[in-house]
């Protein structure tokens with residue numbers, strides 16, 4: 170749907186790497202250009218007209234984000250450069266003081282590096298314990314399995330809402346309830362779910378949430394950290410400078426601003442924020458439910474078609490998102506991706522920055538096709554046609 | 568070399584690579600090399616005696632270009648001195664980067680003389696040589 174809004178689709182490519190980053194509709198690009206051509210100014214700084222425009226647009230996006238994820242207060246929304254920064258800020262601004270030696274953090278083996286390494290780093294520095302929740306036969310998290318590994322020392326559960334290899338949707342509402350009951354901090358990596366399925370941070374009792382705009386039609390280099398007010402208010406800033414202080418004296422006397430400014434030191438990625446705001450408008454106009462429905466239809470179609478091709482192994486036929494991971498039997502994933510590139514089809518090969526998911530699916534490298542609203546069944550037919558030519562792969566790539 | 572012949576050599580070395588499988592014997596220097604595109608993951612081990620490579624072995628998951636290049640590299644380097652090897656690496660890298668190089672020195676490695684047309688695969692073609700360079704470095708330290 171809405172293909173005409175995406176200039177990238179004018180060319181002859183089939184873009185199936187939406188899990189890595191999405192294409193941008195014209196309205197988002199225009200919004201960024203407008204900032205640079207019509208009202209370039211810093212936010213929160215000037216008394217002149219264009220600065221006021223920027224300020225109100227910038228703060229307006231905060232409100233949009235708040236509504237988009239159903240947060241209670243606008244102060245709970247902090248702009249970051251993306252999911253990675255959001256998760257690291259939680260780990261090194263909050264958890265480094267909140268957690269004590271031997272406290273346990275539960276994650277899984279299908280998490281992205283940005284939801285594994287900060288915890289492993291805290292384990293090295295502070296002696297916290299990182300435990301992996303066992304996954305079921307479809308590589309999914311269940312509340313039952315969380316209960317099995319949870320102990321008195323479990324202080325944090327940190328999970329992707331949708332994983333970036335398997336593409337399974339985690340039951341975050343039930344997990345949130347469990348966290349409420351057991352007084353556990355619930356961190357959610359929404360990188361792959363934002364812009365695909367609705368998120369309600371209140372209903373799911375989410376303590377902290379991070380996402381990146383570039384995976385939901387927005388610009389790169391901008392994202393969000395959400396934190397429940399009382400928790401976010403206890404987060405120590407990881408950066409200090411302009412925009413985040415109320416005053417400081419040579420005597421050393423100083424005071425920092427309240428949320429959210431306290432956590433946004435320095436000039437922010439204003440163009441990015443405004444572009445992200447437009448992306449949210451655009452997504453809401455189409456409707457997340459419609460987008461999700463469309464992706465599921467594509468996934469179902471792709472699984473059915475790919476299953477009929479000899480030598481194709483699918484690793485996540487069951488998962489409920491627009492991600493399909495596969496290999497041609499006995500062909501290295503990167504060779505398959507180079508082969509598909511020959512047909513103008515963009516897929517991702519490798520371990521997708523989830524380097525320990527191999528322990529789960531028993532294969533370390535796969536090809537991933539990830540769909541979004543603008544993809545079509547005709548494009549999947551092109552993938553199928555290409556894969557049906559697999560016996561020519563080495564003639565083509567070598 | 569004609570394209571078909573090149574392809575056959577690459578494919579043969581991919582499907583039946585030389586010295587795949589590591590050994591536990593003594594006297595080897597082993598390194599792991601990972602392509603920065605985070606896909607290829609290959610262990611290379613080599614044994615030097617009096618400055619000559621008497622054995623080189625490898626194992627791991629890698630694409631057709633990486634695997635075949637490792638195989639052809641192993642065939643080329645066994646029996647060569649460190650100095651000869653360095654000369655070969657230097658010329659190989661020149662070839663990959665489309666600079667003037669000594670064709671004679673490279674033998675079968677010349678099959679990669681058009682890899683530069685696919686920039687994303689240059690790394691794959693040089694991966695095993697990065698490993699050998701590190702092995703030489705270690706050997707010099709010891």
Ligand SMILES: Cc1ncc(COP(=O)(O)O)c(C=O)c1O
Pocket residue numbers: 188189250251252253254281283284329331332333358360361381522
């Ligand atoms: C599940 C998941 N978490 C986190 C990230 C990191 O996002 P970013 O690189 O935008 O910080 C990604 C991106 O690939 C992802 O898929």
